Amino acid sequence: MKALAVVAALALATAASAVAATPGPPIVSTHPGMPTQPGSVVGQELPLKAYADIQPTVHLFGDTLHAKLAVIADTRFVVPERLRVRASFLPYEPVGAPTLLHVQVGRFEQMTWTWTLRCLTTRCVPVAPPSEEFHVFRFPEAKIDYFRPDGTKAFGITAAWPSVEVQSQVSPGTRNALLKARRYNWQYRISPVAAPTFRVRPMLLFWLALGIAGAVLIAAMFSGWRWFRVLHPVAPTVEELEGSSLERALALLQWAHDHGDETLERKAFERIAGELGVAVDDLSATAHELAWAPERPEDDEVEAFTEQAREKGLGS
Known part of the structure; x- marks a missing residue:
């Protein structure tokens, strides 16, 4: 009996391990409130998909970035005109309004929003803390909302942006030299301010302009006098x-x-x-x-x- 019990236990353990080793169906993570469409082939039976990208993800302070958000829609279930996009890139600021590109192939339409970003404020300057060499920024997820014909929100999806690393414009060699010298080695004297230089002396230019203006005024008066004499000739007196x-x-x-x-x-x-x-x-x-x-x-x-x-x- 003990031997039979041992054999039965071994059989159950073998069956459990076999079940655990068998791969199950993939777990699909859907967005909250977003309906699944069995007929959609966009992916995971969803009518929408969004992809977010930023180039370059590593840049120097003051450089320009390009953020792109691509949304692929199955027009059998989604009307692209009802999509609304929200994105925030603080402390970066968009340089103008985003551009929108439409590409349609069959029943699928891709809409690509492109932002040109730049940050010139002190928030993007790498200083300690956290680091005097670089800063890493992680922007909030982009939100893509779909609205019903009556204007109410039906559902929405999100897309995560990659992190952005901004580095200092000061090279390591320059930084080490500054740390060793403990002072800035200015290439040009910043004080006292040098006197301005001019190609032509301002006073001479002033009198030349005044003389030219006077000559033009005299010529205009002479022309007007001749024109007046032509229109109103002087008749001979008695x-x-x-x-x-x-x-x-x-x-x-x-x-x-x-x-x-x-x-x-x-x-x-x-x-x-x-x-x-x-x-x-x-x-x-x-x-x-x-x-x-x-x-x-x-x-x-x-x-x-x-x-x-x-x-x-x-x-x-």
């Missing part, structure tokens, strides 16, 4: 036109021709033609022709006509 009516008409003709007043010049020719009358019929006809000619007469024509009119008109 004292300048003393003498006979023919002499006054000839003087008006000469003034209008010299100042380019075509209308006044033609009227002067008509006035001279009327003053000459029938006494000097041929010269009167010439005055009429010049008054109605398509082109203005030249200087020599006006001068010759004026001399003939004085000789014949005043001598008659």
Whole structure:
């Protein structure tokens, strides 16, 4: 009986060890509140999966990081537009808004958010404690929430970021030299502050600018005066036109021709033609022709006509 009992005990022990050695089904860790979808092939019968990455994970103080969050969704069970992402990278700060890239293959869509991060504050400077050589930061998990059509939250998943190590910009050799010397070896004197140097003396530049401004102002005033004289010509006074009516008409003709007043010049020719009358019929006809000619007469024509009119008109 004792031998039979020993054999039975050995058989049970062997069976237990065999059961323990047989691998069982893998344990799937699902996110709280997230429904499983038997038809989803994203993985572990879940409609969503998220992957978080940061590059580089080891960097020098002041360098730029790139954090990427990729979410793969089975569009048969999930509408990608209803996903909301929350991420915090303190003490790092995003440089602008994150970029979003959509890639769809069949019924699966991948959305990738990319943040550009940088930390320039004292919180990221490696000092003791905890270490003057490096700091290690672990950011909170990124949260991906899915909302129903009515705006209520249906479920959510998370993605863990890798830790980030920021190292000092001071090299080990420089640090050892500072520790041995116990002082900073400045390459440039920081005091007293050197006097500023200029390519051109400020006072000379000031007077040059003032002179150029004055010259421009004088040129503008001269141009405006000439423009005003063209629009408002000075008419001859009565004292300048003393003498006979023919002499006054000839003087008006000469003034209008010299100042380019075509209308006044033609009227002067008509006035001279009327003053000459029938006494000097041929010269009167010439005055009429010049008054109605398509082109203005030249200087020599006006001068010759004026001399003939004085000789014949005043001598008659």
